[in-house]
Amino acid sequence: MEKHYEAVREHVVEGQVTQTENAVRKALDAGCPPEEILRKGLLAGMDEVGALFKDGEMFVPEVLVSAKAMKGGMEILRPFLATGAAGQGGRILTATVEGDLHDIGVKLVGMMLEGAGFEVRNLGVDLPAARIVEEVRSWRPHVLGLSAMLTTTMTNMKGVVESLREEGLAEGLAIMVGGAPVSKEYAERLGVHYSADAAEAVGVAKALLQKFREGALSEAR
Incomplete structure (x- = not known):
């Protein structure tokens, strides 16, 4: 069975959509447990x-293709x-x-998070605090x-965070911010978490989820 997991893994890394899909089918036909194909493949x-990507050995276009292959297999x-296994x-x-129309970065983050097993919902761009x-x-x-x-739209993050706290929705919710002008220091001033890029966002999200499951999320903020 390990050879089937390895085939799926390799095709994802290579960004081969059709081959990934075929490898998943072959693994299923061979009797490999679906959860193991997901986890090991x-x-x-x-x-x-x-x-x-984090080591600079892959670049954004390649990551996007690999993410497409992973989605095809998924x-x-x-x-x-089993219900809930995918998420x-x-x-x-x-x-x-709000005020910002850039979406390439946030889409890349979403693809990386989906690839790590998270269920991701992207609301889009130019989102006012009330909608979020x-x-x-x-x-x-x-x-x-x-x-x-943009530096000019970065300040709107504060409005979102304040609105969530005013509505009593910040407790038990981890907030992560990122983007070219955003810094760790700015995130700390807001009392939220920071990720420098898509690869780091995955690690931060995993750490936050672990704290959530341990009931220590408020301590992480």
């Missing part, structure tokens, strides 16, 4: 992609997974704040990721 492949696998990493809501608060209230994500690519 698709997710392991994206973990490697994340490491290569669509084949999804009907065979076992937790729920993450992402949005680009509404979605947090209805969907109850574990993590909220806010993106801004």
Whole structure:
């Protein structure tokens, strides 16, 4: 069975969509447990992609292709997974704040997070605080990721964070911010978490989810 997991993993890393889908089908036909195909094949492949991206050995276009391959394999696998297995990493809501129309960065983050097993919902760009608060209230994500690519729109992150706290929705919710002008120091002033890039966002999200499961999320903020 290990050879089937390895084939899936390799095709994901290489960004081979059709081959990934076929490898998942072959693994299923060989009797490999769907959860193991997910963990040892698709997710392991994206973990490697994340490491290569962080080390500068892969670049954004290659990561996007690998993410597409992972998604293709996931669509084949999804009907065979136990309920909730595909989103076992937790729920993450992402949005680009009001006034900002940039979305390449936040989409890349979303793909990397999906590749790590999270269930990701991207609200889009130019999102006012009220709309983000509404979605947090209805969907109850574990993590909220806010993106801004302009210094002028970065300040709108503060409005979102303050609105969430005023509505009593910040407790039990981890807020992560990122984007070109955003710094760790700015995140600390807001009392939220920071990720420098898509690869780091995965590590931060995993750490936050672990604290959530341990009941120590408020201590992490």
